Amino acid sequence: MSTRNLRKAYGGNNTLPAPDDSEDDYEPYNKNKVSAFTYAGLELSSGSEEHNTSEADSVEEEEPEPQPETTKKKNKKKKKKQKKAKPITNDDEEDEIDKSIKEINALMGSPVPAVASTSEENQKHTLIPEILVVQQKHLNVANELKKKFGTDSAEDRSKRGNRQAQLRIQKKSLIVPQIENLAAFPKVGLSMSVARRAGGCVYFTFDHDAQYRRRQQRLLARAAAGRAPDVAPEEAQRHMHVESMLESADMMFRIEEYTVANTLIEQSIAYMQFVAHPSFQLTDPSTRLEYSYMENRTFHILILKYLHLLTNRACHRTALELAKMLLNLDPTDPLAILFIIDTLALRAREHQWLIDAVDHWSKERNAGFLFNIQFSYAMAHYHVAVKHGGDTSKADDLLQNAMLRFPTILMKLYECANVTPSAKLQAHTLFNSATERMTRNLNDLIFLYAKFTWSKWREPAVFEWLKQNAEALADRYDADPALQERAKVLVNEGLNLFRSWPDEVIRHLCVIKPMSSLLVDGAVPEVTNLVASDPSPPNQGVNRYGYTFGPQGDSRTAAQSTLRELFSSLLPNYAVYAPPDLE
Known part of the structure; x- marks a missing residue:
């Protein structure tokens, strides 16, 4: 606490000296103020205070005598000396601290120099070459649309009106910035956690709660039984089950309802980023989301579909950045991004x-x-x-x-x-x-x-x-x-x-096959796929929740699948029994 505050608190009436650059009519701020304290121990100098106040009143009535300049200079020198005296005491204290640190180091050993953060940052930049680093300004499609078509004033007014959603969007770095009703997303069902940290990288994985797992198992059971998922878009959106939304989007693509399908894809991506871990940064070269985990595959497939939709709308630069992002999330390239990334680069020039x-x-x-x-x-x-x-x-x-x-x-x-x-x-x-x-x-x-x-x-x-x-x-x-x-x-x-x-190419073809008419006039070759969210599962995949494909499990042979397709073509009403949906 400063001396001015002490005088103010204790009721002292001694004025502080005027500052160096003050004029002659300087008046102290605590003049004629009464102490607010009533403790007896703090009122021992009451007589002196009365004497001081009387002197102050007399001084106020008389004209102040001019002081010689020498006294002012001396006061300034004294003040400078007092200011210089402070670091001396700090040096003494530092000497004592240094002595204690040396004694501790002698007993425990000297610590490692604190350069871990710098080396960690350097390691992040050396994980991938500079050409594959994802840039945030190109990851947002709104920036490319603004560059191509200019700023829409109505859109800007709506963005200014929903400032809270925009702040959340900037914090999460959403790939789909036009999804502003983030507060309506459920906060249960899907989440993300850190699986492990290794080699300077952080490996994330999506997590399913019990209710989400029941919906996922029913979806897989229907697919294994030869029944179409038949999930209404409104029902999938109500529960925000992203695998069902992906199935609904593929169904909409097949019947050429492209607007509904595009909305389902965008909402699914926005929701998966909404529930993502706070440390899950798409532009960080040390962020990993392995495709081998069954829960992570939906995000990869949604991004692949979305980048095809973007490049079909002439947003080639953003699509290229999303392709780089997928290669960064899983450098093994499980979806054959190398098969399409050269086309994206040519389109983006x-x-x-x-x-x-x-x-x-x-x-x-x-x-x-x-x-x-x-x-x-x-x-x-x-x-x-x-x-x-x-x-x-x-x-x-x-x-x-x-x-x-x-x-x-x-x-x-x-x-x-x-x-x-x-x-x-x-x-x-x-x-x-x-x-x-x-x-x-x-x-x-x-x-x-x-x-x-x-x-x-x-x-x-x-x-x-x-x-x-x-x-x-x-x-x-x-x-x-x-x-x-x-x-x-x-x-x-x-x-x-x-x-x-290769399996990577098969997965890519399975992802874009429902969109074939929109993208390349039906030039995608025929491929067989049971589940849209898991085409051609990897042999060394991780199934943490023990999901099965119906009573036959993963051992269902290709002959059985071919026989089912034959009966389905001969008898349109043919279907294997599957348990009904509970919800």
Whole structure:
């Protein structure tokens, strides 16, 4: 407590000295104030107080005598000396503290220098390369829409009117910012917890309570019994059971109710982020949400559906950022994001980013062998060369090498772009011989890639560049027997690439199959999927709650599934018995 407060509390009437920059008419703030304390022990100097007050009154009546300047300077010097005296006592106290610390260190040992936080931050940044770091400004679709179409004044007024929801949105960093009725979401059923911490990463998992588990088990039982989930969107939204909402969304996609399906997808994502752990940060490179946990798969599938919907609405930059986010949440790429991320980068015109990313993945994942990566990589080099006014020879070599390994893609691009190739290209053996020996699996994937990217190849300058390189490669092929032998080897390697679809590709196809008509005019190949929230479950999956697929469990064979489909096609009313829903 300061001396001024003490004088005020104790009733002392001694005035404090005027400040250095004060004028001659300075008056103390506690003049003529009466003490509020009545304790006898604090009133020992009552006589002196009366004497002081009388003196103060007399001084007030008389004119103040001017003081010489020397006294003011001396007072200033005294004050400075008093101010300098304080750190001396602190040094003494610090010496005593240092002595005690040294004695403790001698007994217990010296502590480790406190640099853990800095090293932890550095470790986070080294977990993934800079090109795969998720940026918050691109993760929010509202920013891209505002950049493309400007600011809507009505929308801004509604946002200002719901300030509390906006603060919650900023805190949670919601992917779907237009969902503002967060308070209406139930706070029971679904939650998130930290599973473990390892290697500088934090692994999260979604948790189901007892009521949520009962709904999930009924959903799986209906699917295992061959019955459609048949969950009304309103019923799924009332309980906020995200797996049922996902089933309802797929049903809406099939009957082309795209607005309802899109709303279900957005609400499901917003709810899963609403119940997420406070430390679950999508932009943090150390955040993990493993697909192997059955409870986590729905979030991955919802994000994959949502990014396809965004890129279909020309929000390509946000879709690309969501793809990077999925690769960060589970670097094993359980949904084959590498099959689509090059298309997203081309649509977003992030050509230099695609080049850097492919250079990284070619070392880490052997991505250079994928047909989509090879063609998109060549186009990215072409755009970068044209942008900087440089030579496109490297892009030409990359494109011709890609066509040597996968020559059938050229004809698929012509077909999707509704352009008739020249007679020279139509009759050339390089672009036609491989089609007869190509497997159906590879043919379907190549056609799907052509459907995804034909609009980028159809741009006039790019299409002319594609045509020139195709004809140049045909001339080289006819003139060089060594190139013909090399082409045969490369084509055989490409044909063996997708003899059967990997599980990651099957999952991706299962996710986008209900959306096939909206995305690529039905070009997604046929795939069989029982549950929308768990397509092609991984062999080493984690089923913490012991969910089963009906009485037959996970041991149900493919023959039984085929037999059920046969009876269903012959008898439309055929259905295996399944327990009725209780709710």
